[in-house]
Amino acid sequence: xxxxxxxxxxxxxxxxxxxxxxxxxxxxxxxxxxxxxxxxxxxxxxxxxxxxxxxxxxxxxxxxxxxxxxxxxxxxxxxxxxxxxxxxxxxxxxxxxxxxxxxxxxxxxxxxxxxxxxxxxxxxxxxxxxxxxxxxxxxxxxxxxxxxxxxxxxxxxxxxxxxxxxxxxxxxxxxxxxxxxxxxxxxxxxxxxxxxxxxxxxxxxxxxxxxxxxxxxxxxxxxxxxxxxxxxxxxxxxxxxxxxxxxxxxxxxxxxxxxxxxxxxxxxxxxxxxxxxxx
Ligand SMILES: CC(C)(COP(=O)(O)OP(=O)(O)OC[C@H]1O[C@@H](n2cnc3c(N)ncnc32)[C@H](O)[C@@H]1OP(=O)(O)O)[C@@H](O)C(=O)NCCC(=O)NCCS
Numbered sequence: 001x002x003x004x005x006x007x008x009x010x011x012x013x014x015x016x017x018x019x020x021x022x023x024x025x026x027x028x029x030x031x032x033x034x035x036x037x038x039x040x041x042x043x044x045x046x047x048x049x050x051x052x053x054x055x056x057x058x059x060x061x062x063x064x065x066x067x068x069x070x071x072x073x074x075x076x077x078x079x080x081x082x083x084x085x086x087x088x089x090x091x092x093x094x095x096x097x098x099x100x101x102x103x104x105x106x107x108x109x110x111x112x113x114x115x116x117x118x119x120x121x122x123x124x125x126x127x128x129x130x131x132x133x134x135x136x137x138x139x140x141x142x143x144x145x146x147x148x149x150x151x152x153x154x155x156x157x158x159x160x161x162x163x164x165x166x167x168x169x170x171x172x173x174x175x176x177x178x179x180x181x182x183x184x185x186x187x188x189x190x191x192x193x194x195x196x197x198x199x200x201x202x203x204x205x206x207x208x209x210x211x212x213x214x215x216x217x218x219x220x221x222x223x224x225x226x227x228x229x230x231x232x233x234x235x236x237x238x239x240x241x242x243x244x245x246x247x248x249x250x251x252x253x254x255x256x257x258x259x260x261x262x263x264x265x266x267x268x269x270x271x272x273x274x275x276x277x278x279x
Contacts, residue, residue: 002080004087007035007042007054014051015044016196018070025195025229025275026068029172034058034068034277037168041091042068045084047075055084057091058278060160062098063263067277069108082111089115099261103231103254103276117257122234123273127198128248132224133217142170142177142189149186150179157205157269158279165278169193178218180211190215191274198227202272209238212271216242231273239271 007015012031019026034042034056045053052072058065066088071081092100103123104112142150147170151163169191170177179189188206192199201219206212216239220228230248232239254276273279 001047002083003046004043004083005046006040007044009035011044011051015054015068018054018072019068020196021073022070025197025200027194027196029194030277033168037164041088043084043087045080053080053084055088056277057088058165059092059095059097060162063160064092064095064097064100065278066100066102081108085111085115099263100259101263101279102257103273103279104257105254109255109257112257115259117259120256120258123231123254123256124234124240124250125252125254126230126232126243126248127251128228128246130220130223130226130228131247133220133246135218135221136180136214138180138182139178139214139218140181141175142179146179146186149184150189153186153189153207154203154205157266159263159265160279162278178215180214187211188215190219192219192223195229198229199223200275201228201230203274204271205269206271207269212238213242216271220246231275233267233270236268236271
């Protein structure tokens with residue numbers, strides 16, 4: 001019999017095993033971040049006292065993201081994934097959230113569709129070994145003074161106030177968040193972080209094509225010789241062209257879905273998402 005409860009730090013090791021089993025990229029630092037940023041909104045499912053399922057949420061004011069919908073392979077197709085989602089949806093309804101969003105895999109998409117989610121657009125996950133790249137001398141690590149402008153730019157691009165998430169990423173690893181020096185207001189930023197299988201490059205937000213390219217290249221330059229993933233909206237021509245030119249290839253597609261009020265994004269500013277858990 002399935003029982004659901006809030007996730008605690010003691011569940012992280014089992015969460016890592018579940019995400020690794022699914023071939024996902026999350027590390028202990030990612031799982032800690034989910035719990036640090038939404039301590040009441042991360043859930044586990046247990047059968048006979050054994051943790052077999054997870055789901056995380058992250059509330060950004062009126063918008064929430066759902067992620068880490070994972071069920072142990074031996075326990076699938078018995079309604080556990082749906083029950084986890086329903087539990088997360090009830091939590092988010094109680095928080096008064098108007099819009100729910102997520103990036104769906106082919107296994108997850110039918111469940112979300114039945115729960116009223118609508119497909120928005122596709123993201124391609126590009127993968128490869130970073131060839132390195134020429135680095136625009138103006139690209140520097142983001143400073144404390146730039147964080148507010150960065151969060152403003154991100155809010156305009158994504159229609160979502162992700163200031164808490166962006167500050168968290170910057171505070172934990174300031175060298176992995178990049179922007180163009182001396183340009184105000186900020187023209188763009190790029191971040192990257194370590195993963196179990198590859199460095200995830202993203203988010204990348206840029207107001208102009210040359211800025212996006214310079215920031216994406218700067219991330220590649222810092223990751224020369226490393227495996228990288230970049231999740232790029234499939235209809236983003238400049239970012240797609242950049243990924244092709246840098247020798248990356250498409251590993252798989254994810255479908256971005258929403259339920260409730262649609263979110264107004266400036267879509268062509270979003271070069272790369274932060275990964276499936278936060279858009
Ligand atoms: C996606 C995932 C979480 C689904 O978990 P799950 O527990 O199998 O989900 P459910 O059992 O609620 O639903 C899965 C299917 O089983 C069916 N099902 C549910 N209860 C059933 C039962 N008692 N008997 C037979 N079939 C059943 C559902 O109708 C659904 O069918 P469909 O996919 O053909 O529409 C799981 O496959 C998983 O962890 N996949 C890897 C990670 C992943 O892709 N996660 C989604 C991220 S967006």
